[in-house]
Amino acid sequence: MTSPNRPRSFQEVILRLQNYWAAQGCAILQPYDMEVGAGTFHPATTLRALGARPWAAAYVQPSRRPADGRYGENPNRLQHYYQYQVIIKPSPENLQDLYLGSLRAIGLDPMLHDVRFVEDDWESPTLGAWGLGWEVWCDGMEVSQFTYFQQVGGHDCRPVSGELTYGLERLAMYVLGVEHVMDMPFNDPDSAIPLTYGDIFRQTEQEYSRWNFDQADTGTLFQHFKDAEAECARILDAAAEDKAGRRIPMAHPAYDQCIKASHIFNLLDARGVISVTERQAYIGRVRALAKGCADLFLTTDAAGDAA
Amino acid sequence: MPDLLIELFSEEIPARMQSRARADLKRLITDGLVEAGLTYGSAGAFSTPRRLTLTVEGLSANSPTLREERKGPRVDAPEKAIEGFLRSTGLTRDQLETRDDKKGQVYFATIEKPGRPAAEIVAEALDAAIRNFPWPKSMRWGSGSIRWVRPLHSILCILSDESGASVVPLTIDGIAAGDSTRGHRFMSPDAFSVSNFEDYATRLRRAHVMLDMAEREAAIRQEAESLAFARGWEIVADDGLLSEVAGLVEWPVPLMGVIEERFLDLPPEVLQTSMKEHQKFFSARNPRSGRIEGFVTVANIATTDDGATILAGNQRVLAARLSDAAFFWENDLRMAKAGMEVWAEGLKSVTFQSKLGSQADRVQRIAALAREIAPLVGADSDQAEEAAKLAKLDLRSEMVGEFPELQGVMGRYYARSAGHADVVADAVRDHYSPLGPSDAVPAAPVSIAVALADKIDLLTGFWAIDEKPTGSKDPFALRRAALGVIRLILSNDVRAQLTDLFAKGNADADTADLLSFLHDRLKVHLRDQGIRHDIIDAVLAQPGNDDLVPVVNRATALNGMLATEDGQNLTQGLKRAGNILSQAEQQDGVEYSFGADVKFAETDEERALFSALDQAEPAISDAVKREDFPAAMTAIAALRAPIDAFFEAVQVNTDAQIVRRNRLNLLSRIREAGRQIADFTRIEG
Numbered sequence: 005m006t007s008p009n010r011p012r013s014f015q016e017v018i019l020r021l022q023n024y025w026a027a028q029g030c031a032i033l034q035p036y037d038m039e040v041g042a043g044t045f046h047p048a049t050t051l052r053a054l055g056a057r058p059w060a061a062a063y064v065q066p067s068r069r070p071a072d073g074r075y076g077e078n079p080n081r082l083q084h085y086y087q088y089q090v091i092i093k094p095s096p097e098n099l100q101d102l103y104l105g106s107l108r109a110i111g112l113d114p115m116l117h118d119v120r121f122v123e124d125d126w127e128s129p130t131l132g133a134w135g136l137g138w139e140v141w142c143d144g145m146e147v148s149q150f151t152y153f154q155q156v157g158g159h160d161c162r163p164v165s166g167e168l169t170y171g172l173e174r175l176a177m178y179v180l181g182v183e184h185v186m187d188m189p190f191n192d193p194d195s196a197i198p199l200t201y202g203d204i205f206r207q208t209e210q211e212y213s214r215w216n217f218d219q220a221d222t223g224t225l226f227q228h229f230k231d232a233e234a235e236c237a238r239i240l241d242a243a244a245e246d247k248a249g250r251r252i253p254m255a256h257p258a259y260d261q262c263i264k265a266s267h268i269f270n271l272l273d274a275r276g277v278i279s280v281t282e283r284q285a286y287i288g289r290v291r292a293l294a295k296g297c298a299d300l301f302l303t304t305d306a307a308g309d310a311a
Numbered sequence: 312m313p314d315l316l317i318e319l320f321s322e323e324i325p326a327r328m329q330s331r332a333r334a335d336l337k338r339l340i341t342d343g344l345v346e347a348g349l350t351y352g353s354a355g356a357f358s359t360p361r362r363l364t365l366t367v368e369g370l371s372a373n374s375p376t377l378r379e380e381r382k383g384p385r386v387d388a389p390e391k392a393i394e395g396f397l398r399s400t401g402l403t404r405d406q407l408e409t410r411d412d413k414k415g416q417v418y419f420a421t422i423e424k425p426g427r428p429a430a431e432i433v434a435e436a437l438d439a440a441i442r443n444f445p446w447p448k449s450m451r452w453g454s455g456s457i458r459w460v461r462p463l464h465s466i467l468c469i470l471s472d473e474s475g476a477s478v479v480p481l482t483i484d485g486i487a488a489g490d491s492t493r494g495h496r497f498m499s500p501d502a503f504s505v506s507n508f509e510d511y512a513t514r515l516r517r518a519h520v521m522l523d524m525a526e527r528e529a530a531i532r533q534e535a536e537s538l539a540f541a542r543g544w545e546i547v548a549d550d551g552l553l554s555e556v557a558g559l560v561e562w563p564v565p566l567m568g569v570i571e572e573r574f575l576d577l578p579p580e581v582l583q584t585s586m587k588e589h590q591k592f593f594s595a596r597n598p599r600s601g602r603i604e605g606f607v608t609v610a611n612i613a614t615t616d617d618g619a620t621i622l623a624g625n626q627r628v629l630a631a632r633l634s635d636a637a638f639f640w641e642n643d644l645r646m647a648k649a650g651m652e653v654w655a656e657g658l659k660s661v662t663f664q665s666k667l668g669s670q671a672d673r674v675q676r677i678a679a680l681a682r683e684i685a686p687l688v689g690a691d692s693d694q695a696e697e698a699a700k701l702a703k704l705d706l707r708s709e710m711v712g713e714f715p716e717l718q719g720v721m722g723r724y725y726a727r728s729a730g731h732a733d734v735v736a737d738a739v740r741d742h743y744s745p746l747g748p749s750d751a752v753p754a755a756p757v758s759i760a761v762a763l764a765d766k767i768d769l770l771t772g773f774w775a776i777d778e779k780p781t782g783s784k785d786p787f788a789l790r791r792a793a794l795g796v797i798r799l800i801l802s803n804d805v806r807a808q809l810t811d812l813f814a815k816g817n818a819d820a821d822t823a824d825l826l827s828f829l830h831d832r833l834k835v836h837l838r839d840q841g842i843r844h845d846i847i848d849a850v851l852a853q854p855g856n857d858d859l860v861p862v863v864n865r866a867t868a869l870n871g872m873l874a875t876e877d878g879q880n881l882t883q884g885l886k887r888a889g890n891i892l893s894q895a896e897q898q899d900g901v902e903y904s905f906g907a908d909v910k911f912a913e914t915d916e917e918r919a920l921f922s923a924l925d926q927a928e929p930a931i932s933d934a935v936k937r938e939d940f941p942a943a944m945t946a947i948a949a950l951r952a953p954i955d956a957f958f959e960a961v962q963v964n965t966d967a968q969i970v971r972r973n974r975l976n977l978l979s980r981i982r983e984a985g986r987q988i989a990d991f992t993r994i995e996g
Contacts, residue, residue, distance in 0.1 A: 143623075
């Protein structure tokens with residue numbers, strides 16, 4: 005980690021990944037403007053993994069996992085963190101090499117480190133999605149998830165997308181040699197106003213941890229879940245044609261409601277009001293929505309195989 | 312005689328799948344070759360994370376020409392039939408032969424299948440093997456259609472002999488077979504060609520790939536041990552971890568690190584589990600302190616800094632993991648010292664099974680049952696109940712939440728720090744045992760009581776709601792629980808009427824059915840110990856078969872006797888007596904069971920049998936009563952000679968009715984003597 009090529013801040017790690025994947029021909033998208041549990045939920049991954057149309061995108065996605073909140077005290081755990089997500093369809097033959105190139109770009113030289121692909125199959129019960137791949141280890145630490153999507157929303161992926169997910173904080177902490185996430189330089193430490201991760205997020209971690217665990221009104225959340233579920237179902241059931249007779253199925257608006265339901269479920273889970281047996285039922289309800297959205301998306305132009 | 316070399320080069324194959332994949336590749340290819348008529352000398356399969364390799368030596372260059380003769384229709388058969396025969400044989404009429412047959416002149420066809428070159432057959436076999444490979448999980452990638460465990464990048468397939476090597480022409484889903492491969496991903500990434508297996512293995516080694524899994528394992532073990540030795544430590548042996556790690560690397564480079572002082576007070580099980588599960592590290596023990604103080608990580612690369620960066624990174628990751636573990640440990644200890652009330656409360660909200668209530672309900676049942684069992688195993692009832700109530704509390708601890716495999720182990724630590732006696736704490740740890748057929752069986756009385764109660768509650772509960780194992784489905788591991796009960800009872804000589812315990816476990820359970828489930832597991836268990844199944848059946852047919860200790864002692868003694876010549880002959884004699892009796896009883900409509908009198912005996916052999924029985928009968932019943940089954944076997948074996956002599960000399964069914972009845976009644980004494988031992992009608996042979 006003494007490489008002269010080493011980034012000096014969290015944002016530099018992100019910027020280098022952005023530049024690297026832009027140079028590989030990915031569309032650099034912006035985060036999705038909704039609360040999601042992982043970068044996979046971005047429609048640029050979930051929906052675009054479906055259908056035959058080629059696709060290549062990369063983006064940062066703020067991710068929320070209410071149950072992981074630790075009031076900013078745990079060195080590694082956050083209820084709000086960033087994932088870097090790359091998705092390319094069809095998965096290129098040299099995807100592993102491209103990925104290794106991205107590690108070099110952020111200062112991890114595979115000739116000096118121990119980079120390993122360790123079996124880890126990915127599954128998202130709420131999205132009805134699964135794939136095979138690995139977690140990528142660098143010196144014994146998981147730095148990325150590498151997945152070949154096989155199914156999304158219950159549909160076989162043809163062609164198959166290759167998906168890479170980097171846990172940005174953990175990766176950057178490793179690259180920067182930082183022990184506690186809150187100590188990590190966010191911008192250049194030599195800036196006029198140097199900011200650490202903690203300067204930006206310590207307080208929000210505290211506030212959200214309190215709200216997630218103690219304050220979120222469960223009655224309201226249960227109602228929001230039902231509302232999102234109902235609205236999603238209503239959108240999915242709407243006629244494909246609008247008033248003027250144009251065919252405009254509303255896969256994305258419906259999917260927004262699915263995302264919303266999924267996040268509300270996570271909040272309820274963090275509040276500890278969902279029992280083990282109910283849990284499965286809720287996951288099944290979100291999956292049914294995701295499946296409906298996937299079905300509808302496949303009838304649209306963006307899927308590329310409406311026929 | 313050419314040699315065949317195949318290498319399937321892919322992205323990283325999961326370590327756990329490699330050993331079966333090697334066997335499958337070898338089987339699929341060699342079977343394919345042999346079915347097509349080729350022969351071969353020997354075959355060997357190898358794997359690394361990125362390749363599956365097969366070498367076949369001494370392959371025949373061609374399959375032999377095969378001649379097949381087929382009988383056709385009669386010469387005067389309808390034209391259509393003859394045309395059909397020609398079509399099916401691919402011959403013309405002038406190539407047919409005419410022969411005389413019983414029914415007249417008949418056409419015969421001789422079909423010659425010319426031999427085929429090995430390359431053609433290899434290509435077909437490999438194509439079929441790749442398309443039908445039985446990976447536990449396989450996938451598609453890109454726009455392709457074939458499935459493999461991870462994307463398949465290249466196929467090496469060559470036949471080589473003294474004159475050189477040639478590529479077997481073959482293309483699968485756009486991948487054309489060639490004669491080249493690649494070395495280590497980072498250290499030797501370039502492609503190179505090979506001409507035969509020896510060349511391949513040599514060049515791979517030069518390209519930083521150890522092809523043979525066994526060699527990688529040995530290299531790791533040796534280097535890890537010598538690294539540990541240099542510090543005066545020893546590696547904690549773990550064969551499962553060793554083979555997993557060997558499946559993750561092509562060029563193993565073990566590196567030794569030291570665990571920071573601040574973590575050394577963590578329980579060794581925690582250190583070991585955390586390092587193994589999260590990091591795949593081997594643990595190094597300091598024999599002087601008895602503590603785990605170091606680790607060995609196995610890198611897949613030799614670096615210019617001799618692994619310093621890699622080791623530093625691993626050390627950091629470990630420190631983060633162990634900080635978590637230390638945090639859990641401290642929190643848990645605080646809870647334990649406070650009496651674990653919160654955990655007990657927490658168990659109420661954990662559903663064990665919807666029809667069987669919460670974990671707290673289950674704990675209540677186990678505690679009550681453990682109390683009942685305690686006197687049978689020499690345990691103090693209060694301690695057994697106390698241990699049972701503590702047994703599941705650690706399921707609520709943070710440490711077990713993180714490492715479920717430490718259940719019980721952590722419970723023991725927490726019980727001790729909560730001030731419970733050692734025997735109680737040990738029972739908390741040991742009550743899950745034995746888990747597998749070779750797992751150690753608890754021997755301390757309190758542990759036995761809780762371990763039995765745990766398993767009997769599990770079994771009777773699921774029997775009560777009729778959720779029994781079917782076929783390969785046994786989601787609650789009830790077979791394992793049943794074997795656990797059996798092993799606990801046998802290895803501790805626990806005397807108990809299982810049916811009674813079952814009824815106490817759950818009044819709704821069908822105890823007879825559960826007992827027969829246990830008997831089935833017992834048969835499997837004893838068969839593994841070399842006791843014939845018919846012998847077990849013969850013993851299980853006796854009354855009192857829910858008390859397993861005498862059942863097994865009896866079966867063992869009987870098994871021993873039946874292995875001798877005396878025993879075999881005795882069985883024959885007993886069976887013969889039984890057969891004659893049951894025939895006579897069926898014919899006469901009476902049961903012969905009483906009143907044989909020596910005064911009606913006509914021959915010496917009869918009289919000798921009377922006197923032998925007079926001696927044997929009390930000896931047998933006395934020995935059985937004392938449960939001295941070897942003595943019972945000796946006593947009944949003494950009947951062998953008199954019985955043999957009797958049947959040799961005496962005709963049972965004579966015309967003299969009094970004599971006949973007397974002899975039948977005498978036979979019934981033999982039958983009775985046998986029945987005291989086992990149901991000999993179930994003994995085979």
